[in-house]
Amino acid sequence: MLIQEQSRPGRTAPAQAPLHMADVSDLPAGLRRQRRAALPEVSELQAVRHYTRLSQQNFAIDTHFYPLGSCTMKYNPRACNSLASLPGFLARHPAAPESHSQGIMACLHELQDMLKIVTGMHAVSLAPAAGAQGELAGVMMIRAYHDARGDHARREILVPDAAHGTNPASAIMAGFTVREIPTGSNGDVDIAALRDAVGPQTAGIMLTNPSTVGVFDRNIQAIAETVHEAGGLLYYDGANLNAILGKVRPGDMGFDVIHMNLHKTFSTPHGGGGPGAGPVGVSKRLEPYLPVPLVIRDGDAYHWQVESDRPESIGRMTAFGGNMGILLRAYIYARLLGAEGMRRVSEYATLNANYLLARLKAAGFTAAYPERRASHEFIVTLKKEAKEYGTNAMDFAKRLLDYGFHAPTTYFPLLVPECLLVEPTESESKESLDGFVEAMTKIRAEAQDNPDTLKQAPYTLPVRRLDDVRAARQLDLAWKPAQVEG
């Protein structure tokens, strides 16, 4: 039942609002609201009980193995939340003067520095509010760079066909056109196709490495050389940074600009869909264009740099400079890990992925790229199962929920049919991974026996399989109060 449906006229939570309704008769009557908004009228306990119960209808990292490929669902240490929520941090107004901001600015400055080191980039801005906004900031800087050189013909961004959908969408938002580059059968970018595609119109390429097919592109140096020789820049989508933390740095691979997803690699919460944070790092030639604000250190004092200090900046991504509370959580996580802990992240994420892949292969499942090492994630294709039993990847995904596992990412990347993109992360124990293999094996046996078992799944969740077509055809996007008759 919706909270709105529990509403009773006149019920309130009086401890939570001012006792008296202050006089507002000085507000012009013509600008006043005519009737109250139809918000719920419930007691505090009703609200607490309702939302506690709703929370129990979620799978989450804290409750379930959540191997959602490309999303890096690893443990979010609780200390990162409690320490970022200290009263001094929560109370700070975004326009507070620097005299009352040195504590948080020290954290932000050190975070900028640590991110520079782990990525091998020359400078970092923490401003973008999420990965996709980091991408947008990145391609805006690429555009600003070419424009500043008078190179206005460079209006095309190259994107591999395996890329996240945000890559082409971000390029369009920055005013570019997009050309797709195919992926070769071994999972690496088709280098011949790339050589054919580059030219005087090339502004740059957006690349994820390890790619979304879960392998490290071995031709990265050739790709960098090809694009740079054509006058383009290299953009690194940091979605998969967890796979290489401390092992190889985007700056050393030749990338000119990168974004990082702190809600992935630096373990800030995914929150049911955000908030994220998408800092950007750049090589020296792109530094002038970084989004503001930046924190700089001058002796013992920290200062903001804003538009007036950085006239060539692409500007501001949000009104108040970014998701500061998330940046603090990432900073705390980085301090808990330290250099050694960061290297272990990629080592154990990779160990877990390769182990899970090896066990699934041994159990008879088909890897999309069987000859390759997995990075921190890998793809299983259920093409064979679809053909033999008539059960598709979504059926497996829904049945996994009954076994107490969040499903891997399904149907992405689009170039592998019936795919599951599996990312176990370093947080999971061997027992979790073994349990997943066991569930997959049982589900395949069910598919063999009676495919309907999968097609009707799930059975044990708060709802059975939901009708997405109905949701889109008979749009119902908001509860509305019953209309008074007459």
Next chain:
Amino acid sequence: MPFIPHTDTDVTEMLAAIGAGSIDDLFDEIPPELRAQGLDGIPAGLSEMDVTRLMQGRARTDGQPLCFIGAGAYEHHIPAAVWQITTRGEFYSAYTPYQAEASQGTLQVLYEFQSMMTALTGMDVSNASLYDGASALAEAMLMAVRANRKSKSQRVLIPKALHPSYRRTARGLVGNQGIELVEVDFDRETGRTPVAQYEAAAADGEFAALVVPQPNFFGALEDVDAITDWAHQRNMLAIGVVNPVALALLSPPGDWGDAGADIACGEGQPLGMPLASGGPYLGFLTCKQDFVRQLPGRIAGKTLDADGKVGYTLTLQAREQHIRRSKATSNICTNQGLLVTAATIHMAILGADGLERVAASCHANTRRLTELLCEIPGVEPLFDAPVFHEQALRLPAPAARVLSALAADDILGGFDLGAEYPELDPAVLVCATEMRTDEDMMAFRDKLALALRHA
């Protein structure tokens, strides 16, 4: 090893199953010359106890000054239940509800949030959030230019009395797509932007949309009905930028003029989000039903399951980047889900009555603060117009100097208007939410009087 559960035995067994000699072997597809040699400069890891000590020190450094700054971010009371429930692991550590059946908690929250936002704004539909108010405005402009069937113009009228950071953010975000923002000046006497000002700015031709903030950056209340009607007469879409708490008292965008605003957006921070240095907050975006397919970002919808039971799922995903790629309405993927959860619980607990009390109290406190501060010779309202919960005040001395003297006394005495509007210097924008007591406000008056004597 922090946050890694593996024992030595586990590692040995796992490597054996893979057929690899060592963990390092798993990285053998990375060209050796690219391998990082170390992470010089990154400090060694700390225990939770040590990090706690470090962070407590840093948080203490920033103090907890008495805050009279509003300017787009407001210190309100937040019921304890809001964040205790929001940070339950089931909300905090879940992700986007791609597997709807395993995410009914998050999905129902999104649907309830959308319902609450349509109720507050009087609009037909709401998305499930964008990053913040300013980026939501940028998306609203892109949407308006796409959605306006009566005009092919790529230009949008934007008042100078709109939050300066919103104007800058929006300009940066929409400029790449060839959208031109034309600024509309405000009236120096009232701080408002009457239709005549829009008319003057639009004299040279066609526009796809206009923006109308209510209240505007100065707190001044705009004649939203007249501006909305004028926009529609000129075949423009009207985009309202509103404070959700103010909407408990003020006419909702859906009621503006004869036909209502077409799109309404704004900053959701006043609905249960701490100031937290500027984020994470949430941007909301609502619109008329006709434009729902142009709405960017995630949207939850109601549907039925295989047994005919009501459930919720993400819908209209053909608008989004993971399906449409370069043809999507926006590049947004991750939004501000956790803040939506907080806002939804906050609105459920306060209800319309509670929000109205909060809004009225903020308004009355700011009025009281204005009276107190204007007792000081030379301090007076900058504009002559009705305001809501912000007040622009003229000062008899340089604002920056006065504000830093106050800050030394742990009072944040307002936003320096001259820094953004040199023509208004010396002036400050002040705000007193329901959190400020009469004693707080009198202390501010006394310290301001002192600071001015020494300025």
